[in-house]
Amino acid sequence: MRRPVKRSQKKKRFFLLMLAVLLLTAPGCWRGRELNARSFVTAVAFDLPTEEGADPDEFLLSIQVPIPAKMAGEGGDQGGDGKPFVVYGTTTKMVTTGIRQLQRQLDRELFFGHTHLILFNVEVAKAIGVDRLLDYFKRDYRVQRRARIAVIDGEAREILKLEPPISQTPAAYIENLLSGQSASGINYISDFGRFLVEQGDVGFDPVLPRVSKGKETALTGGGAVIKNGKFVGWLENNETRALNILLNQKIVSIYEVKCPLHPQEEIVVRTTGFGSRYRLNNQNGRTVMQIRVGGQFETVEFTDQHGPLATIQDDLEKTVSAAVRAEIEQVIQKAQELGADILGVGRRLQALKHDLWQAMDWEREFPAFPIEVEVDMEWTMTVRRFGG
């Protein structure tokens, strides 16, 4: 009778031991770091060094770190000149070395898991290249693919020092500006993950949003064309809008067009529902890319005394279509001038006419590749008021 009792006791002991092991491991903690032992880097900026005679391979790495006590409105004396964040900078050749140098000034571990913004001064993007500087962030698993990247027309570090005009965190302010929520259509909406995918795509050159410093705020609009990892040229606001239309980015925007009845007067239209369809056609032995763009608009403001009129419908649709087409042709021309296939024509050729693609030297042929555009805008009226 004693043996079974012993066996059951042994089982119980073993079960308790296993339970203890599981309890110890269940919290999943190892070398846990308290929140107050970490500095959360919300934004990173790259500029050229300010010192004269600096090594051409060096760059100025700046980071923005929020001060939690000040963000919560408690004040305190933790630097930052009364701002809820502090910006640190160092000159370096490698991002990792720069982070180590910055770490020497801080008693908390720098943590990049909450980095929402990575900004590049245009000169750095041109000289060293965006791709080269992003290498560290590509390899750090903690960095989010949804972090926003932008090229700064001016000093990137200065953008980090801007305080948001309406209460929110500084990085969130720029992040929101770079998102599509402004509904202006002139921002190129991208993020770290999208940039990596576009950079990897054959026959496609990526674009990053442009940011510049206004008087007291940051200004968005426009795009930076990146080729082989480096900046090659800017896209203006209307060119960026046209690119968004071509890339089916579902933008909403406004256009100012001449009134068909009174050319000296203007009508503002709100455009939406854009869709671009691509077709590779053979015309007289030449392959031509035909792009058909469709969309809708509604009239939102008139400088003339008359409001929406049924008689101007056809002419207004033609006028708006022409305005959209003019912008699209402008961005195509800019892309071909820069020799950067930001439209993804090469990607379509590579995917759909692969034999032809293989026979081509795309770098050489893209600037002269025939691209035809047709635009058909439709007036979808939601009339609330006739007359002035």
Place this chain on the structure above:
Amino acid sequence: MKQEKRSLDARQVTLVVLGFGIGGGILTLPSLAAKVFGASGWLIVLVLGLFYTGGAWIAGRLAERFPEETIIEYSPRLLGKYLGLLFNLIFITSFLLVIPIEIRILQELVNISLLPDAPIWFVSGSFLLAIAYGASRQIDQIAQVNELLIEIAIIVGLFVVLLAMQHFEPLHLLPFFSKDLIHPDKVNELVGMAFSFASFPVISMVVPYLRNPRQTTPAVVKGNIFITLVYTIFTLIVLGVFGYQETTKLSWVALELAKSINIEAVILERLDLVLIVSWISALYTTALLAGFVVSASVKRMFKLKKHAYVIWALVPLVYYLSTIFTNYFVWTRWSVYVAALFVVISVFFYPLLYLLSLRKGNGHA
């Protein structure tokens, strides 16, 4: 032969095949497929899956012919003493090596994302103890645990894949089978992909526990078809989202896919961490079933009393093996070796055993 307690139903057997097949391999499978077949990598996953489903059918039919025995017992009768012994050793070795590889994958996942500095003895050690404890139990308990865990992992995985559709670009899947994008020189990667598919041999060890052995073939074929569909859809989505160029540059594509998802309205902002936590379940079921197969095989080979003794005795060896897979390149190389063993088992031994069983007609069915 002692009559085993028949406690498993066909659904549980299908889930056992899924539980063993869906593990760490899927996290890296799209990269391997893209390296060999470029934008059409998903198609080779489908073709390989269907090929191994044929193997699953053979394994099912073979198992049905010997419903009272495992392959360890009847293979020496069919192949002869020495070839049978060789087969048994290859069979046991291939399953044994799966455990340290899965442990190593877990260690990397945990170090990459959850606990960057957690040492091997802590992460791998505790995982191995949990595997050994689980594998020392009876098959009905193992099947129940597997049933729960693999369903959680699959549901979360499919949820991630579905949400990732927001970034899907059909052009990324073209050109279709273009010669310049196919790299036959990387055939070892192709062999490595077998690591993800060859889960059906597990059936050869569980058939004596199946309530109705006649359901073996449908259950194992169903399991393999499901694995094939899951892997094909997953590879298709990954290639559509990232394009083949970016896919080949990523080591843990599944995690990157989860990271790319943007659902601001939902509190689950870090879906990659949710995926990792649930995928630990999938790693566990693979290692757990491998542990059971190894211990049950050794028990039957040496006519031991309990399979639990075997798995606990193997713990130091498995731990040592997991520590020699020092980095990604080492464990992926070993996974190719293991996959090669599974290819030998699936493509050579199983058809041979089935043909011999038909010829000798010494099955019970």
